[in-house]
Amino acid sequence: MIGRPMHSYPVYYEQPYLTSLEATVVSITDKGVILDRTICYPEGGGQSGDQGLVGGCTLVDTTKDDEHTIYHHVENPTFKEGEKVLIELDWEHRYHFMQMHTAQHVASGLLFSHFGIQTVSVHQGQSILTIETDAQQIAPETCHALEDLVNEQVLASHAVHYEVHTQASAKQLDLRRSIKVEGDGVRLVVVEDVDTVACGGLHVARTGEIELFHYAGQEKIRSHVRLIFTVGKTAKQMIRRTEAVAAELGTLFSSPLEQLVAVATQAVEQASLDKRELQKAEERIAALELDKRVQKAAVKDGVPVLVWDVEADLSLKDIGLAVLSYPDLALCAAKQDGQRVLWLIALQGRASELLDFSQAKQALLATINAKGGGKSPLYQGSGTGDREALFSAFRERLA
Ligand SMILES: [Zn+2]
Known part of the structure; x- marks a missing residue:
């Protein structure tokens, strides 16, 4: 043994x-x-x-x-x-990690030798390789130049070999990365003509086995730039997936690739305009519906008093807005929303002289186990129970 x-x-x-x-x-x-x-x-x-x-x-x-x-x-x-x-x-899993790990040696070596950027930490996920750098920003052109440089080394298919050194002889090589292991017998990984560091990981035998090195974006971490890459088969799959998504979006927006962003931007802006128009129309309908009811409402001391069991397609928010255009109005509105009852009480103008909400609040809200609040003239919230109980209590206080 x-x-x-x-x-x-x-x-x-x-x-x-x-x-x-x-x-x-x-x-x-x-x-x-x-x-x-x-x-x-x-x-x-x-x-x-x-x-x-x-x-x-x-x-x-x-x-x-x-x-x-x-x-x-x-x-x-x-x-x-x-x-x-x-x-x-699981050889596919293991080999992809060997490819990604070797690609990281090459990329970190070239980042340092060509751009003076150091590697702070690295991570290999199931599909992406990330390199946290010591740079606060890296232009996309630099990232693409790095991608090209790495792929040149892939094409050159340099051999990857190992050397065993003492601490002293390894230090003399002035490596870009400090040696983290103790004692002699330091294992150096040499990507010929590209990079040498001490490493205990597993590598492919030649850089050609990396197949393809693809820059997939960057993010900020601890104020450093973290570069994201895909490698080998996974890189091809990711590029194909991105292409398929772009093609689907092209069909959806009936646009060639070159105009896709402009067409999609316009569609998003139009949708936003339409939404605002729809909102305006909804506010207008709420105002008309309120007006119809105010015309027929009972009047107490010159103030219209109204309860309203609100239809599902009207919003209490829009009704609250509409209330503000009346000089005087006492309104109690409620609607069912799933299990909840949403309520709105408005005491506009002289209505606040007929009913002091802070005094009546507890008794009114208790009728539908409600919570909520607000400030004059609008109060709202939600509860559960029979809306009619709230309406009766409101009516009684303003009879
Ligand atoms: Zn390694």
Whole structure:
């Protein structure tokens, strides 16, 4: 047995392209399954843990602890300690991470050598690679120049190889990134002619395997620019999806691509105008409906007094607005809105002399378990119960 069998000896550094391997189960613990050796890369350094099958059971994640013990998170393992099991990687998942991770080396190296921009942190999601930079802004032209530069290195298909250094000899190389591991035996990853850093991750053998590097946008984080990229097959899928969306929008707006933004902008502006026109019309209808009722309303001391069981298609807000054009008006309006009763009481002009809302509030609102408030002349809120109970109470006080 080689290495440290208790710790799931990592075979992935020697053979990063191995997709299956037979191993022996050392122990099954609460933290996961320990094997004598493994090809499963544990989560770390912005690279997610491997997935796949162990002994035919689903491997959902791979992690490691501070002692470098690798744990395989296997769902309902059917194997026992001492048994031999076959590890089968979800190779598509793993290879995409190797592509993205290697692309990140190339991109961070070129960002530094061509634009003097440092990488602060990196993250590889299921579909996107993000690089947080130390820059406060990066022009889109720079991002596209970087995209072109990386794709040139992809086309050149440089070899990626490893060198083991002492701390002293590694420091002499004046690398763009400080070395985070302690002790000698520092593993340097060299993308030939492009970049050298100390790294414990997994990489493709040549930059050509990155296939395609695509700039997909940027966002601000902690006042830094974070660049977003897609890589390989995922980049192609994303470009195709974006194209399909643009085509669908083109059909929807009956517009060629070149005019699509202008046509869509105009449509959005028109919709906004139409909405304002509709709002005006609704306010006008509410005012006419109110007027019709005010003409027939009872009058007390020269003030029209009115209760109104409001139709579903009229809004209390519009009615409240319409009230303000009367010199004197006492109105109690309510409408059903699902389970709730919405209410509006208006005491415009001399109506406030006939009814002091602050005194009558509690008794009036209790009729429909309502809450709410407002300031003279409009009060509103919501409750539950029989609207007629509120109307009767209002009428009685103004009889
Ligand atoms: Zn790396």
